[in-house]
Amino acid sequence: MADSGPGDMKLGLEVLKGFGGKLLQAVLGFVGTILFARALGPRSFGGFYLLLSLVMLANRPIMGIAVATKKRFAELNANRSEIFGAQLVFNVAIFSTAAIVVFLLADPIESYTGVSHSAALFVILFGSILTFAPTQELVAGRGKVSAPVWIDTLRSVFTFPLQLALVLLGFGAAGMVFGLSIATLLCVPITLYYLRTSPSAPGWETLTSVWKFARYSIGSRLVGRAYDELDPLLLGFLLTPSVVGYYQVAYRLTIPGTFVTVIASSGLLAKVSNRDSKGQGIDADVTNTAAFGSIIAVPMFFGALAIPEPLIVTAYSAEYIAATELLVGLALFTIVRTQSALLGDVLNGLEMPNIVLRGSAVALVINVAVGVPATLEYGPIGVVVATILAEVFRYGVFFFVVRSETSATLLPRPLFEQFGAGVVMFGVVELAHQQIVVDSWVPLLALLAIGAGVYFVTLGAISNLFRTTVRSLLQDVRHDIS
Secondary structure: OOOOHHHHOOHHHHHHHHHHHHHHHHHHHHHHHHHHHHHHHHHHHHHHHHHHHHHHHHOHHHHHHHHHHHHHHHOOOOOHHHHHHHHHHHHHHHHHHHHHHHHHOHHHHHHHHOOOOHHHHHHHHHHHHHHHHHHHHHHHHOOOOHHHHHHHHHHHHHHHHHHHHHHHOOOHHHHHHHHHHHHHHHOHHHHHHHHOOOOOOOOHHHHHHHHHHHHHHHHHHHHHHHHHHHHHHHHHHHOOHHHHHHHHHHHHHHHHHHHHHHHHHHHHHHHHHHHHHOOOOOHHHHHHHHHHOOOOHHHHHHHHHHOHHHHHHHHHOHHHHHHHHHHHHHHHHHHHHHHHHHHHHHHHHOOOHHHHHHHHHHHHHHHHHHHHHHHHHHOHHHHHHHHHHHHHHHHHHHHHHHHHHOOOOOOOHHHHHHHHHHHHHHHHHHHHHHHOOOOOHHHHHHHHHHHHHHHHHHHHHHOHHHHHHHHHHHHHHHHHHO
16 A cells, blocks of 8 residues: 555644654753763864764765655655665665775874774764664655654663763763764664564665665765865864864754754655655645744844853853854854755755755855865854855755745745844843843843743744644644544
8 A cells, every 4th residue: 555644744743743852852962062071171072073073974875875765765656665675785885885994094084083093983883873864764754754853862862871971981082982872773673663664675676766866865965964064174174173172062052943944854855755756736835844944043043143152151161162253153054054954855855856966066165165265264263154155055056946846935924024033032132131140050041031932922923824833733733642
């Protein structure tokens, strides 16, 4: 029987169900970052993230294949058993190749990261992620968008105490690697349970179908990850690991702004793919997702604009005050990224991965061409400015192509209403900050609560669609529970 689940899923409900998991991940990640940044110091803390950046860059080919298998998984009458088998074949081939290359480059990698035994740590972390992440994509391809989020949340729950224990035992950056790797492997059986598909040997037709898409999505993911990791990689190469540590603490504060988009875009790809394979319309889904994809990123930007130094110093100590100038720029980048990521997954769902690849490739060139001289001239803020410019370009490319292929409204009114609410929030938080001295967590949390309250109350007052969407989601939740 054909599985039409991805095309019929209630995307808003799946996002809402997954948002709690993302929020818990953020809390654990935030607390962990504070503890580990203080315990390891900027050099070891930055060294771990340099190693993690290399791992995440190296796993792009397999994640590109995972995008292709998820796309095929979501289509009408998909042979899911063979598609899963094809994914496993590629996993083995890529892991073997990566392990050989990394051990041949062991000395340069250790010199670059400043972490002892970097090659062995790389292979351990790379292998654990390889067994986990692609299968998560396949679960999303079934239309179960919130399930991978909660599985990943469980991984965070495991990761935090494991890393903390190993760091306290004196393993340093290696303890961070072992903790993340063990937690990842513990969650693989749970992912397989939700996948509910046994792999089988893929036939030539299945391999060809996957490769037809993967030849672009591999390049797109490789270029995209190089683009994502370019900032810390450039900072580590041009400046020092300590600067990477400053960048990471600022970046970590902006991550919650991407939660809605991360969940929604995964489901949007599967839904667009399924509906497009059946000749059904996608305009309403694309419009609604664009309308609310940045609903968290917008207030985070205005909050960072209002109180950047209290956020950094209170969370990470005065040792990381140099990260303050990076926070606002990264928060602005997050807004643009939330929109471009959604449009990129729409294009993937419409069988246009070549556009995603080309747009990301040119954006990467822009980022490097502007980022290197800007960083040498202005320091770490230069690389952030370059990243914003590159992301604006990529968003523009995706915007014009999606607009030409669909009738969706890509700049819907609720997006502008969110900026209006953000401006009001900024003014209130600025005034409140003049009266409240932020010298501990209590006044900082008070300011954040004031800002969040003002933003959502204002948005509810001026946006009819926001009110309608909230009521619709509550109805879906009640129906889902019953």
